[in-house]
Amino acid sequence: MKNILVPTDFSAQAENALKVAAQLAKNHDCDIYLLHMLELPLHKVDAISSYNDLPEAMYFMKLAHKQFEELMAKDYLKGIKLHExxxxxxxxxxxxxxxxxxxxxxxxxxxxxxxxxxxMIIGSNAEKVVRTSNTPVLIVKNEYEVFEVNHFVFASNFKKENHVAYTNAVKFAKLFNAKIHLLIIITASSFMTTKDAKSRIIDFVNISDFKNYTINIYNDESVERGIMNFSQSIKADLIGMSTHGRQGISHFFNGSISEDLVNRAKRPVMTFKI
Incomplete structure (x- = not known):
């Protein structure tokens, strides 16, 4: 891992994420790229794209640069190569x-x-990024003085389409030196015997030589609730999931468990695009 991107609106939540990114950068010798999105009406965005010397563009660029300067001067970022x-x-x-x-x-x-x-209508910005990003996304809601991942829950249905996501999850588990808790949730509407569920997980993980894992089959009212309840029961440090990246009407009707978790889970959530 070499480059970490941290989108920021200079809010407290964005700084919580930056503090986590700073710890990862120091531990793994990474650069941090701070990205600020200027929210302007669409007609102004189109104009600015064509005429970079517009007064609106200059004003907002200068304001963003000042905020970057104040943020990048924070003590916890010392020694890290930063880009804006x-x-x-x-x-x-x-x-x-x-x-x-x-x-x-x-x-x-x-x-x-x-x-x-x-x-339901617009979702959080984090959810939109999770839905469309080809790069793994770590969502942080709280401040962590020390960000450690010892117990990493990877929830899945363990079908072949999730192999790439699991391979990426293993890379980060090794980076964090964490144990992966493989988790399948059984609900009334998606019943599977314990024997069949365990067999599916074992077949799935054979694609990797990673052995620092546990197999967990958990029953609950819904997949989302089951993931959160299981993670609470083992005091997990991180929840990992794959995401299909549904958009438009398909997302409205079908939703995405990973995106729901991004909105509702208190723990950090890492998503991997299928």
Whole structure:
């Protein structure tokens, strides 16, 4: 891991994510790319894209640069190679562009979640990034004086489509020196015997030589609730999941468990695109 992208709106939640990213950067000798998205009306965004010397562009760029200077002077960032970037795009498009440009290995992003009608219609910014990012995304909601991952829950249905996501999860487990707790949730609507569930997980993990894991089969009312309840029961440090990246009407009707967890789980969540 060499490059970490941290989208920031200079809020407390974004700084919580930056503090985690700073610890990872120091531990693994990474650069941090700070990305700020300027939220302007679409007609101004189009104009700024064509005319970089517009007064609106200059004002907001100078303001962002001042905020970057104040943020990058924080003690916890000393010794880290920092870069700043500003994009005049929607956040998920800006993050995608930045990941391509800076060859990002991990996105660390703060979130306060979204709920109710707002979540259904627009979702949180973190959810939008999770839904569209090809790069693993670590969502952080709280402040961590010391960010350690000893117990890493990887929840899945353990079908072949999740092999790439699991391979990436193993890379991060090795990076954190963490034990992976492989987890399948059994619900009334998706019943599977314990024997069949265990057999599926064992067949699945044979793709990797990683052996520092446990196998867990957990029953609950829903997959989302089961993941959160199991993670609570073992005091997990991190929840990992794959995401399909559904968009549009498909996402509205079907939803995504990983995106729901990003909004509702109190623990950090890491997502891996299928």
């Amino acid at each position: 970037a500003v994009e005049f795009k929607e956040i998920f498009k800006g993050v995608f562009h930045a990941c391509e440009k800076f060859k990002t290995d991990l996105i660390v992003m703060g979130s306060h979640g979204a709920s109710g009608l707002r979540e």
